[in-house]
Amino acid sequence: MIANILIIGSGISGVAIAYHLAHKGVKDIVVIDQSYMTSGATGRCGAGVRQQWATKANCMMAKRSIEFFHDAATILDYADDIEFKQEGYLILATDQEEHEQFTHNVRLQNSLDIPSRQLSVSEARNIVPHLNPEAFVSATFCPTDGHLNPFKMTDAYYQAAKRLGVTFLFFETVRSISIESGRIEKVITSKRTILTHHVVNASGGYACEVGKMAGIDIPVYSENHEILVTEPIEKIQGPMVMSFKKNIYCQQVPHGSFLMGRSTPDQVQGHDISSSWQFLEAMAETVCEILPVIGKLRVVRQWGGSYNMSPDRQPIICEAPNLQGYTMACGFSGHGFMFAPMTGVLISEIILKEPPTLDVSLYHIDRFKKHMMDDIEKSVV
Amino acid sequence: MKAFYVMILALKVVNHVRIHKHPILDFPEKKVIHFTFNGQPQIGHEGDTIASALHALGFKELSKSIHHKRARGFYCAIGNCGSCHMRVNHVSNIKTCITPLEEGMIVELEEGLGRIT
Numbered sequence: 194m195i196a197n198i199l200i201i202g203s204g205i206s207g208v209a210i211a212y213h214l215a216h217k218g219v220k221d222i223v224v225i226d227q228s229y230m231t232s233g234a235t236g237r238c239g240a241g242v243r244q245q246w247a248t249k250a251n252c253m254m255a256k257r258s259i260e261f262f263h264d265a266a267t268i269l270d271y272a273d274d275i276e277f278k279q280e281g282y283l284i285l286a287t288d289q290e291e292h293e294q295f296t297h298n299v300r301l302q303n304s305l306d307i308p309s310r311q312l313s314v315s316e317a318r319n320i321v322p323h324l325n326p327e328a329f330v331s332a333t334f335c336p337t338d339g340h341l342n343p344f345k346m347t348d349a350y351y352q353a354a355k356r357l358g359v360t361f362l363f364f365e366t367v368r369s370i371s372i373e374s375g376r377i378e379k380v381i382t383s384k385r386t387i388l389t390h391h392v393v394n395a396s397g398g399y400a401c402e403v404g405k406m407a408g409i410d411i412p413v414y415s416e417n418h419e420i421l422v423t424e425p426i427e428k429i430q431g432p433m434v435m436s437f438k439k440n441i442y443c444q445q446v447p448h449g450s451f452l453m454g455r456s457t458p459d460q461v462q463g464h465d466i467s468s469s470w471q472f473l474e475a476m477a478e479t480v481c482e483i484l485p486v487i488g489k490l491r492v493v494r495q496w497g498g499s500y501n502m503s504p505d506r507q508p509i510i511c512e513a514p515n516l517q518g519y520t521m522a523c524g525f526s527g528h529g530f531m532f533a534p535m536t537g538v539l540i541s542e543i544i545l546k547e548p549p550t551l552d553v554s555l556y557h558i559d560r561f562k563k564h565m566m567d568d569i570e571k572s573v574v
Numbered sequence: 575m576k577a578f579y580v581m582i583l584a585l586k587v588v589n590h591v592r593i594h595k596h597p598i599l600d601f602p603e604k605k606v607i608h609f610t611f612n613g614q615p616q617i618g619h620e621g622d623t624i625a626s627a628l629h630a631l632g633f634k635e636l637s638k639s640i641h642h643k644r645a646r647g648f649y650c651a652i653g654n655c656g657s658c659h660m661r662v663n664h665v666s667n668i669k670t671c672i673t674p675l676e677e678g679m680i681v682e683l684e685e686g687l688g689r690i691t
Contacts (some may be wrong), residue, residue, distance in 0.1 A: 424656065424667060425640070427687045448640060449687045486690050491667070493656075 195388045196360075197221035198544065199380055201367050201403055202395035204235035205343065205530050206522050208350035209537030210393055212269070215357035217541055219267025220412065222359045223389075227366040227380060231347045233397045235530055239420060239454050240432045242446055242531040243282040243338040244307040247298050248568040250507050250555035252305050254532040257550070261534035262341055271349035274532070275341050276447050280431035282338035283312075283321055284572075285329035287438045287485070295333045298572065302335070309335035321430055323486045340433060340444055343530055350537075370406040377518045391518045393540060398464060398499030400523030409513050412561050413503050413524040414462040418454060419472040421495035423487070425449025434484060435574065441479045441488070442574050451487055452479055456500075456574055466497040501528040506570035507533060510539050510556035520544055521558070523527070526573060592619075592630050609679040624670035624681055625651070625658045636670065637684060660684055665691060681684065 197219060200207045203226035211224050226232070242262060244255040262269070262277055286292040291304040295311060302309045309334065317332040318324050355361070370392060380387045392412075396403040404411035431446040443453035455476055457469075473495060481488040503509055503524030513519040520543055522536045529536070535551065542549045554560075593601055605620040611628060618627030625636060625648060635645040636658040649657035653672040662668040663680050666688025670681070 326610045425687050426666065429690065489690050 194217070194223070194385055195221065196223040196263050196380075196391075197263060197389070197551070198223070198391040198393060199387055200224045200393040200395055201387045202226060202233070202343065202397055202399075203230045203347075203351075203361060203363070204233050204395065205231075205347050205350070205533040206235075206397070206525075206536045207252075207393070207395035208347055208354060209533040210395055210522065210540045211359045211537075212350045212354040212357070212391070213537040213541035214544065215354050215359050219541075219544060219545070220358065222354075223249050223360045223362060223387065224354075224359060225365055225367060225387075227364070227399075229363050230351060230361075231344055233399075234498050235343050235347055235397070237420070237496060238343055238530045239353050239442060239444065239452060240343040240530055241282065241338070241340050241442060243335065243433070243435075245282055245298065245309050245333060245335050245572065246336065246570060247294070247301070247572045248505075248570050249301065249305065249508060249574075251528070251532075251553050251570055252302055252307060254508070254535045255528075257538075258534040259337060259339070261554065262339070262346070265346065265349060265534070269349045269350065271345075273345055273348070275345045275349055277339060278342040278447055279337055279339035281320070281334055281336040281433070282290065283317060283432045283434050285317070285324075285332045285434065285436040285439070286331045287329050287436055289330065291438055292331050293320075294571065295331070299333055307335060308337060309333050311444055312501050320432060321434055321484075323429060323484055324434070325483055325485055328439070328483045334432070338433065340446065346530075346533075366408060367403065372407060372516065377493055377516070391520070391544065393544075394519070394521040394523055395536075395540075396523070397525075397529065398501055398519065400501050403573055404521065404523075407513070407516055407519050409516060409519065409521075409557065411521060411523060412535040413509065415464055415499040415501050415503050416456075416460045417465050417467070417497045418456050418460075418500050418527060419476075419495060419497045420452060420454040421466060421473060421476055421492050422453075423490040424493050429486075430484075436483065437572060437574060439479055439483060440574060441476070441483060443480055443484060449540040450493070451490060454574070455479060464499065466499060468495045468497055498512070500525075501529070504561055505568065507568075508536070508556055509558050510536060510543070510553065511558050513541055514559060526570070590612050591632075607675050609675060609677070609681055611681045612683060618675045622675040624660070624662065624668075624673050624675050624679065626671075627675050628670070628681070635683070638685070659688065661688070 299547040398415040433444040435442040509524040661682040
């Protein structure tokens with residue numbers, strides 16, 4: 194098999210990259226996945242999309258991506274519904290320090306045309322009436338943040354990419370990448386040899402391993418983050434409610450269930466994605482403090498998935514400095530789904546040597562070589 | 575085939591399906607419990623769950639599917655599946671298959687999803 198470009202990973206990033214390349218006329222694109230589409234982090238994510246970040250790099254990725262989600266069904270000519278719900282994110286400040294950080298964040302977001310604003314406790318309760326007023330001191334709200342269905346969104350990209358001639362290989366594992374005199378020559382999989390000079394690492398939780406196959410040291414690691422979902426009830430909550438200090442995000446999805454997650458303190462690195470009673474207990478305690486009424490609902494299911502963490506909690510989107518033809522989109526630190534449309538655009542621009550839509554130096558792997566990272570994202574659960 | 579239709583008809587006419595006579599087991603008469611279902615007075619027996627009382631009375635539709643509003647009946651009968659969720663004494667999402675029937679209960683089919691009260 195010969196591939197002009199081989200994309201490793203058929204999560205949201207891989208399919209978005211495939212679509213944008215194919216849309217620009219690139220032929221013979223192959224997407225390969227060791228399992229099925231959305232089998233990794235995409236199919237396990239909370240699927241919220243927000244623009245309220247503390248760093249410019251993340252704000253810009255998010256804003257452009259949400260603009261894409263808004264029109265995605267039309268752009269991709271998708272007959273089904275991606276279930277895009279744009280009712281905002283309400284982020285709680287739980288102490289004075291967070292309040293001041295959020296004032297700073299909102300100023301940055303507003304400077305980038307993101308319509309976020311700070312709210313008092315009573316203003317926040319006008320938007321989400323069942324919030325416990327004792328649990329927070331102020332909040333920020335951005336009405337254009339939202340939520341969508343990660344399976345449908347990936348399928349929308351997949352269908353569009355297929356129509357443009359992209360080949361998909363599922364249940365096929367990449368074993369090694371052969372490099373001869375500084376150039377990628379072929380990729381050996383569990384089923385065949387693929388001749389190609391271009392590889393895109395969009396392998397989510399396995400980005401570090403797929404980097405090593407080409408001798409590239411990508412400073413990312415995976416860690417398990419857990420989620421639970423409740424029984425469905427009539428709609429009572431529009432926005433995603435989130436708190437960094439309390440370590441929670443909680444959203445009522447369109448069919449009525451509440452979906453919530455938090456990060457596990459001192460989580461060990463690795464590919465474990467199991468569920469724990471410790472998470473269930475801590476999650477229940479946290480949600481009952483902030484949104485007490487949710488304590489009346491039953492939990493129906495819980496699961497885990499991999500965050501691919503980078504040192505500054507911001508993505509790595511660039512060509513490898515020492516290996517031409519090796520492009521990477523990884524280290525999204527739990528936010529690969531919401532940034533995927535821009536990931537697709539930027540990677541296609543890097544590969545086709547087009548002028549970039551955003552300042553891509555912000556996402557280059559070389560930033561970790563500097564003495565210090567300029568900007569570490571703090572707004573992360 | 576004809577016998578089958580006769581059987582269906584018989585079930586409709588005799589609107590309860592309780593066992594009264596059995597060659598080995600005894601089924602003594604049990605205390606009657608009064609309750610209402612969708613506003614209509616009904617009778618169950620001590621030891622019934624809400625859903626078993628309704629089933630014996632011939633009410634087979636316990637909820638509706640979320641998207642297509644199709645009838646859902648008895649399914650797991652052990653409190654796992656959610657097929658028998660009803661509003662009981664004005665509280666939503668009660669698992670009627672494992673909730674014992676009590677005197678004076680107000681049992682209602684849920685229109686749409688449940689509500690937090």
